[in-house]
Amino acid sequence: MEKLTVLNPVGYAPKVTRKALAPRLSTLDGKTVYLVDCRFDDSDLFLAQMQAWLAEHMPGVRTVLKRISSVYLQDDPTTWEEIKARGHAAILGVGH
Amino acid sequence: MTIEAKYGVPTIAMHTDKFDKVVESVARVNGMPGLRQVFVPQPIMGKTAAQLRAYVDGMNPLTGRPVMQEVVEGLTRPIADPDLGAIEFDRSTPRLVATDTAENLEQLFLENRWTDGLPIVLPTEARVAAMLAATRRKPEEVVGRMRSTHFREYWEYTVEKVAVNAVMAGARPAYFPVILALAATGVTARSSSSSAMAAMAVVNGPIRNEIGMNAGIGAMGPYNHANATIGRAYGLLSQNGQGGSVPGLSYMGNQGNSYAYNSVTFAENEERSPWTPFHTQHGRPATESSVSVFSGVRSTAFTLGLPAKHWRQHVEHMLRGMDPHGPPALLLDPIAARQFVDRGGFTTKELLIDWLYDTARMRASEYWDYQLIQNYIYPRATFGEEPWASKLKAAPDEMIPMFRREDIHVIVVGGESNGYWRIMGCNYQKTVSVDDWR
Numbered sequence: 001m002e003k004l005t006v007l008n009p010v011g012y013a014p015k016v017t018r019k020a021l022a023p024r025l026s027t028l029d030g031k032t033v034y035l036v037d038c039r040f041d042d043s044d045l046f047l048a049q050m051q052a053w054l055a056e057h058m059p060g061v062r063t064v065l066k067r068i069s070s071v072y073l074q075d076d077p078t079t080w081e082e083i084k085a086r087g088h089a090a091i092l093g094v095g096h
Numbered sequence: 097m098t099i100e101a102k103y104g105v106p107t108i109a110m111h112t113d114k115f116d117k118v119v120e121s122v123a124r125v126n127g128m129p130g131l132r133q134v135f136v137p138q139p140i141m142g143k144t145a146a147q148l149r150a151y152v153d154g155m156n157p158l159t160g161r162p163v164m165q166e167v168v169e170g171l172t173r174p175i176a177d178p179d180l181g182a183i184e185f186d187r188s189t190p191r192l193v194a195t196d197t198a199e200n201l202e203q204l205f206l207e208n209r210w211t212d213g214l215p216i217v218l219p220t221e222a223r224v225a226a227m228l229a230a231t232r233r234k235p236e237e238v239v240g241r242m243r244s245t246h247f248r249e250y251w252e253y254t255v256e257k258v259a260v261n262a263v264m265a266g267a268r269p270a271y272f273p274v275i276l277a278l279a280a281t282g283v284t285a286r287s288s289s290s291s292a293m294a295a296m297a298v299v300n301g302p303i304r305n306e307i308g309m310n311a312g313i314g315a316m317g318p319y320n321h322a323n324a325t326i327g328r329a330y331g332l333l334s335q336n337g338q339g340g341s342v343p344g345l346s347y348m349g350n351q352g353n354s355y356a357y358n359s360v361t362f363a364e365n366e367e368r369s370p371w372t373p374f375h376t377q378h379g380r381p382a383t384e385s386s387v388s389v390f391s392g393v394r395s396t397a398f399t400l401g402l403p404a405k406h407w408r409q410h411v412e413h414m415l416r417g418m419d420p421h422g423p424p425a426l427l428l429d430p431i432a433a434r435q436f437v438d439r440g441g442f443t444t445k446e447l448l449i450d451w452l453y454d455t456a457r458m459r460a461s462e463y464w465d466y467q468l469i470q471n472y473i474y475p476r477a478t479f480g481e482e483p484w485a486s487k488l489k490a491a492p493d494e495m496i497p498m499f500r501r502e503d504i505h506v507i508v509v510g511g512e513s514n515g516y517w518r519i520m521g522c523n524y525q526k527t528v529s530v531d532d533w534r
Contacts, residue, residue: 001199004195006218007191008190012189018127025106028172043140045148048148073472081103089106
């Protein structure tokens with residue numbers, strides 16, 4: 001049976017460089033954790049429940065429920081700067 | 097990922113379980129395969145506080161471990177060595193596929209998800225060369241970049257890559273400049289949005305008749321070779337050019353969208369339209385050939401003509417049935433277009449658009465309650481972005497515009513077998529010259 005040579009239709013991927021994760025905390029006790037609402041599909045209601053859980057089970061953790069400045073499609077350096085300056089960790093939700 | 101990598105803040109990303117493969121893939125191609133993510137059941141939307149609390153108290157449906165235990169551990173467990181070093185991934189794309197029989201190659205293309213599930217024309221070197229001969233552009237020239245979602249990386253494609261996909265779609269070389277122009281838009285016809293978007297492509301200018309495109313009877317159906325294969329090529333070049341469109345991984349449209357088979361590709365019926373062609377409304381000369389692309393094609397409303405007594409109400413109700421996040425593009429058979437002129441005195445498209453803008457209104461409280469408005473518009477309104485910030489000041493019962501005027505469009509298409517017309521909910525993106533790609 002005749003054999004054919006054909007071209008690959010797939011485009012060219014960008015080079016990926018691995019980025020390091022941030023160092024982890026030894027404990028959350030006494031630390032400020034930002035719960036960051038990405039403002040999509042009732043995320044705020046879910047994060048409020050996470051905040052309540054932390055208050056009940058880990059009262060030594062201070063939490064801040066923070067909405068991003070606009071839609072999740074846009075970078076939000078103002079919020080990231082605030083968390084960097086005033087917080088120790090972040091929980092972002094809810095992605096889809 | 098930004099807050100973790102750029103700002104050095106230990107972070108947990110919460111997701112719903114349907115998106116596990118997507119977020120794993122996105123993290124990997126963004127260089128953070130070890131990103132710590134915790135999953136809860138889908139959906140979040142519409143759940144009561146008690147149901148959401150049960151998610152928090154419950155288990156990660158993918159790992160079977162307590163959600164909050166994974167959250168706390170994710171913020172406190174030291175980073176493993178592999179996540180500290182900088183490495184690069186090899187992601188090269190070979191020019192050729194290993195030589196094989198036609199039957200095996202067709203199966204390979206299908207298994208690799210390089211097709212739309214339908215049979216393709218195999219892109220042999222001879223066929224691709226014939227396609228490339230239809231443009232003065234060089235095969236290695238970069239045409240554009242695409243990605244399936246905001247969070248994915250852009251992939252790049254050349255003239256030759258577009259030609260390969262055009263051959264696969266069954267397009268003739270004469271169509272190639274239109275296909276290259278579509279590729280040059282950089283607007284994907286294979287969005288991964290969970291809303292199951294398709295694209296729409298409208299061709300204007302002399303090229304329509306040069307290559308035998310259909311603007312008349314059946315223009316949006318499977319009745320014209322150029323319309324069908326140009327639109328199919330747009331879809332294939334999108335899914336392959338952007339590096340894939342695989343359900344559960346790089347495509348998450350919940351119901352899918354049959355419009356995506358050829359991306360609603362047609363020519364405007366300029367000859368029978370009472371108005372100026374669409375591309376001239378977007379800065380292009382009438383003598384230029386161009387293609388205009390729309391994204392977010394999902395919803396459709398239709399009716400027959402404009403009955404004398406209540407035509408205003410009929411149109412109002414059609415507009416009112418659209419999701420306010422999917423602005424209307426009226427696709428009018430020439431008969432319906434002339435009725436808009438006769439009934440309403442809309443001697444230009446702009447006058448009709450003014451009327452549509454004024455007519456499409458709803459109570460402010462209802463507008464802000466739409467989920468897509470909450471997701472995408474409300475956040476922008478709260479931070480002062482107009483015109484939504486002003487809409488936010490409206491009283492709950494005040495009737496406010498559903499759409500921005502600039503997001504409403506009118507296109508004439510159809511063969512006058514009757515005056516049926518429809519409204520397509522979609523978002524205009526851009527108009528690109530076809531002549532630049534001849």
